[in-house]
Amino acid sequence: MSLREKKKIETKNNIFEVAGRLFKEKGFESTSIDEITEEAGIGKGTFFNYFPTKEALLVYFGEQRDEIIYSLIGNELATVCSTRDKIKKVLAFLAENYEKDKELTKLLVFEYIKYIRFTDLKSDEDKKRRYRLIKIISDLLEEGVREGDVRSTIDVKKTTEILTAIYLFSLMAWLKPESDYSFAMDISEKIDMVFKGIGS
Amino acid sequence: MSLREKKKIETKNNIFEVAGRLFKEKGFESTSIDEITEEAGIGKGTFFNYFPTKEALLVYFGEQRDEIIYSLIGNELATVCSTRDKIKKVLAFLAENYEKDKELTKLLVFEYIKYIRFTDLKSDEDKKRRYRLIKIISDLLEEGVREGDVRSTIDVKKTTEILTAIYLFSLMAWLKPESDYSFAMDISEKIDMVFKGIGS
DNA sequence: ACTCATACATGACTATAGTCATATTTAAGA
DNA sequence: TCTTAAATATGACTATAGTCATGTATGAGT
Helix, strand or coil: CCHHHHHHHHHHHHHHHHHHHHHHHHCCCCCCHHHHHHHHCCCHHHHHHHCCCHHHHHHHHHHHHHHHHHHHHHHHHHCCCCHHHHHHHHHHHHHHHHHHHHHHHHHHHHHHHHHHHCCCCCCHHHHHHHCHHHHHHHHHHHHHHHCCCECCCCCHHHHHHHHHHHHHHHHHHHHCCCCCCCHHHHHHHHHHHHHHCCEC | CCHHHHHHHHHHHHHHHHHHHHHHHHCCCCCCHHHHHHHHCCCHHHHHHHCCCHHHHHHHHHHHHHHHHHHHHHHHHHCCCCHHHHHHHHHHHHHHHHHHHHHHHHHHHHHHHHHHHCCCCCCHHHHHHHCHHHHHHHHHHHHHHHCCCECCCCCHHHHHHHHHHHHHHHHHHHHCCCCCCCHHHHHHHHHHHHHHCCEC
């Protein structure tokens, strides 16, 4: 690896670490780029060579976290159980891990929703990361259809949209500082409703 | 009405009209407060006597629009039909009207979600406005339970959350510039799924 | 009509994200 | 080693939302 490449990685990690510390200390919104660059001992312009916006840094934090969380999700799905329970497990597992840093999670759910507006995600890597959950849910639904757990007449894409919407909203509501219920139970009941149907 | 009160209303309307024109011309994000106040012939500080933030102006636009739209929603519900169809009608009607100003709608859905984070809405009026849709849906569900359209064992609050989440996400997705499907059909199918259930 | 407290108007000022022309560093070839 | 092009670093600069001390208009009480 060339000196250039080494320095690049070093600087990015430097920004990442300093920012992480400052965010923990004072929160994302009240930490300025000026502070980060000063603390990191780099010029302000340098920051923007690594992250095009402040939000991009946030998203990078999210990606690092997701890299770990999603690598563990396979274990959650290993047990033999119904499609319904698998979906419940995945969503509860995500929320459980996201709970460790509520502020980051809130801001990221928000960023996620912001980008519903745009279709053009730069790289395929970008897409994969952003749509990891969508992929998992639609795979589970398809498996469910094959195994007879899920009605075969459903539109998988639409159903995935329904479940994702419910998940993200429930997550946002649960992340409110004053909420004091169990996310797992809340989402479990909602998923039961979607499976059973609310009509009589 | 005193001179003071008259002037206050006049200034607010002035800001509202000028801003409306500029937003139409160049969009919300690329219109600055400086431009609005200059065009309106008032000092910059004056703006903030009427709207605490730029977003508050946006919300005001949304409230004015909702005032009209929600006053018409009674008609939509007048016809005799199932709870399921009523919910479909309400949501399709809202989207139909929101379509006339997509940018405003997108930004407002976004603001709405932003404020899921906070519980403390200043006045009761605020709450009423913000929760109009929630009220309508939960009323319809309760009516549905009474009339036997909806399973009596459901949790109305949770079900309302489910439907609201689906509605807002579907709306966001539909508002994307390149979408070319009918919102009414999309939401109708999704609501059918929630009523019938996706489990087999 | 005069006084004065209160509401309202104002623009200079601050904070901060992001830009960009310029300077510096690196890597590769002669 | 010397030259040079490309990558990277930098901080002065811009744009813009929001603040606040100060000035001005209004209305109530006398």
